[in-house]
Amino acid sequence: MTGIKDVAERAGLSVATVSRALSGKGNVSPTSRERARAAAAELGFVLSYHASSLASGRTHNVGLVVPSVHRWFFSAVIEGASAALLEAGYDLTLYNIGENPAHRQSVFSDFLLRKRVDAVIAVSLELSEDEIEQLHAVHRPIVGIGGPLPGASTIRIDDSGIALKATNHLLGLGHTKIAHITGNEAYDQDFHLPGTRRSGFEKAMNDAGCPVRPEWIVSADFTIEGAYAAARQLLASAPERPTAVFAASDEMAIGTILAARDFGLRIPDDLSVMGIDGHDLGNVLGLTTIDQDAKGQGALAVRTLLGAINNGLVLEPADTEHPTKLVVRTSTAVPRPGAS
Amino acid sequence: MTGIKDVAERAGLSVATVSRALSGKGNVSPTSRERARAAAAELGFVLSYHASSLASGRTHNVGLVVPSVHRWFFSAVIEGASAALLEAGYDLTLYNIGENPAHRQSVFSDFLLRKRVDAVIAVSLELSEDEIEQLHAVHRPIVGIGGPLPGASTIRIDDSGIALKATNHLLGLGHTKIAHITGNEAYDQDFHLPGTRRSGFEKAMNDAGCPVRPEWIVSADFTIEGAYAAARQLLASAPERPTAVFAASDEMAIGTILAARDFGLRIPDDLSVMGIDGHDLGNVLGLTTIDQDAKGQGALAVRTLLGAINNGLVLEPADTEHPTKLVVRTSTAVPRPGAS
DNA sequence: CTCACAACTGCAAGCGCTTCCACACACTAC
C-alpha cells in the first residue's frame, strides 16, 4: 500500500507539505501543490481515513439513524442524504434501529459513541434525555428530521398545518362526511405525528362546522398493508359511508384506495381519498396529496450539518420548517350528489 | 474523553492488558479481565474505532453498495444486512450509487479504497474488471448479491429456473396466452437479470408448445410506475388480450394489476398476474409470486463475509444459490373459458 | 533441584496521517 510518505518521496517534498497540498489546508505553493497531486495520482494514492481521522479528529462520516429503511419516508430521506453526502465526499453510516429494542439500545450506547461520525441525523426518533445527552457528550452536531428534538436542530414540516390544508381541500370540494386514518399510538410516541395531524384534521372540521365522527377515525401502522385492513373495516362496517378519506400518510391513502376498490367503490366518484407525503406511487394512482419532499429534507439535513462542521460552529438548536406543496390529482373530486 | 489509559490507570493494569482484556484476544487472567471491564464500565469508556482500526487494520465496518435504496429488493437487502451487522457489532456504510454515473465512479475510485471497510457487499451491480481489481487490490473480501461477480463470492437465485417455475405455474392452470413484462435493456447490463428471467419464460413456453408472441413481451424499468405504463399499453393495444401476465418482478406485477383495474379487468377472473420477489404489498393484493427472501440474502451475505474475516480466510469465489418459494395467492387462477 | 514450558503482564514500537512550531526567505514600510 502506498502511503503519503511514498508520495512525498516521489514528489520531492516533505510529508507535511504533501498533506497540506492534498487536503487544501494551509499554504502551499502552486508548484508544490501540483507536484504533490501528480505524484499522488501516479501512485494511485488514497488517504487512509483512519489515520487521517485519528490525527485530525474529523471522520468525514455522518451517522444516519432511522427506524426502518423500508417505509417510503425513510428511504426517501436516505436517498436525499446519501446523495448530498456523496457529493461532499462524506461517508454515510446507516443505523437501522428496526423493531428490536436491543438494537436501539446498542446503537446509542455503543455505535454512536465510537467517535466514528462527525455528526448524526436522527429521523423520526424521539430520543430520551439520556440518549440526547450521550450524543451531546460526544460533542457532535445532531439534526433531527420529522419532529422536535430537545436541544438539537430539527427539520420538520408543519404537520398540523398541512393536515388542516388537506382537510380544507376536501371541505372545499364540498365534502362534509370525511373519515380520517391516523397512526397507531405506538407511532405517536415518536414526535406525536399522528396526533398532530389528527388535530389539524379536527380543527379544520370544527372550523367548517362539520362533525368529527369517532367511528370514522381509524388507526393503522402507516403502512399500505395496515391501512388496507383498517380501511376495509371502515368501509364495511359503517352504517353510513364517508364520501372522503383523509389519510395521515400516502401509504395509508394507497391502502385505502386498494380497499375501496375491493368494495367496488370508484375513486373519486364514490370516494375521494387524499394523503400526505408525495409518495412515488401517488402518480400512478392519481393520489391527491401534500408533497413534503422527503428527499429534500434529507439533503437539507446534510447541508445543515456540513455547514456547522465546516465552520466549526456549534449547531444552534433551531427549528426549520420545510415547505410542502398541495398536489391535486384525480383521487379527489366534488362528492356525487347521491353518494353516501 | 476517557481513553484506554484512564481505564488502565483505574484498573491498576497496563494499557496493553486492558486492550487485551476488552478485545478478548490474548491471554488475560480472569481477575484482570474483570477489573478492566469494571473500570471501563465505570468510566463509560468506548473504544475509539479510528485508533483501533489504525493499529489493527480491522475496521469493524462493511460497505454496502446499492444502485438505489428505494426499490423493494434493495431496501430489503439493506434491512437484512443491517440487522445482521448490528448484531455482530459492525457498522454499515451505505454507498447509494443512484443514477449519477459520477457517483458510481467516485464510490469505486475513492470511497471504497479508503481502507475504511473490512469487506464490501455489492448488490445487483455488475462491476467492470477495473472496479473488481480495485477492490481486490485493497484486499477486502467482496460478496455480490443478485448475480455473478467475476472473482468474487456471490449469492443469487436461480433466475432462469424460477422464471420457468413461475411460467409453469401459469401453464399448469391452463393458460396459454401469457404475456411477459421484462426489464429494460439498461437493467440487463447488470447481471442480465431481465434476459435470464425472460429466457426461463420462453423455455417454459416452448416446452409447453405455446407460442411466445413478441407483441406480448413488453419491457419496463422494474418499478410499479414503469410497469403500470407498459401494462396499460399492452392491455390497450393488443388485438387479442393475454389471459395471464408474468412480470419479472413483483413491483412490475403490481403495476400490471393497477393497470388491469383501470381497464375494468378483474383479477384473476379476467387476467392472472404473477411476479417474482416476495414484495410486502403482494399480500394485500393477493399477488402470486416466487419469494426470493431478499432480507435473507442480505443476512447471508453478512454471515459469509464475517466468517471470512474472522477466520482470516480468503473468500473463495463461490456461487451460493439462495432458495426460493412459490407463494400462490389469489392473483392467479384457471382462465375463464370465454376470456380473451 | 533444575529445566522447559505455559500463562500472564508491561514496555515500547508502530499504524499513517495532521498540525504545531521553527525556520528560511522574500518582500514592504519606515
Place this chain on the structure above:
DNA sequence: GTAGTGTGTGGAAGCGCTTGCAGTTGTGAG
C-alpha cells in the same frame, strides 16, 4: 539600514489504540 509581515517548507510530536517481544511468575516433568 532594520524591523515587521507574510508565505512556503520541513521536523517532529502526537492522535489512541494493538501487538511483538521480553520479562516475570508458577507449574509439572525429568
